[in-house]
Amino acid sequence: MTNSLELANDGPSAPPRANGELIFDAPWQSRAFGIAAALVEDGRLDWPQFQAALIETVPHHENYWDAWLVSLVDLTETNDLIAPSSLVLRTTELFERPAGHDHG
Numbered sequence: 001m002t003n004s005l006e007l008a009n010d011g012p013s014a015p016p017r018a019n020g021e022l023i024f025d026a027p028w029q030s031r032a033f034g035i036a037a038a039l040v041e042d043g044r045l046d047w048p049q050f051q052a053a054l055i056e057t058v059p060h061h062e063n064y065w066d067a068w069l070v071s072l073v074d075l076t077e078t079n080d081l082i083a084p085s086s087l088v089l090r091t092t093e094l095f096e097r098p099a100g101h102d103h104g
Helices: 025-043 047-060 064-078 084-095
Strands: none
Touching: 025 047, 025 064, 025 084
């Protein structure tokens, strides 16, 4: 298992960038990136496996980060990192939080 996140600079698995920096259009995108990175670094998710899934998924989505999230969800379920029912429950809980819920 590969424990380092080596992002491609070009090709279907390359994330959007500007001046070498990753581009996130919404907070959830950076969070999905961070979750995948943490799972890879922790040895719970294999980076080449994730890249292969991403390459397969990207052509079916208009947005790169949508494909990233789909790949992440699929692999967390496939590798038994989270039960699908738990994922749905947690996603619903997070989705229903109002904007700024954790800001004083």
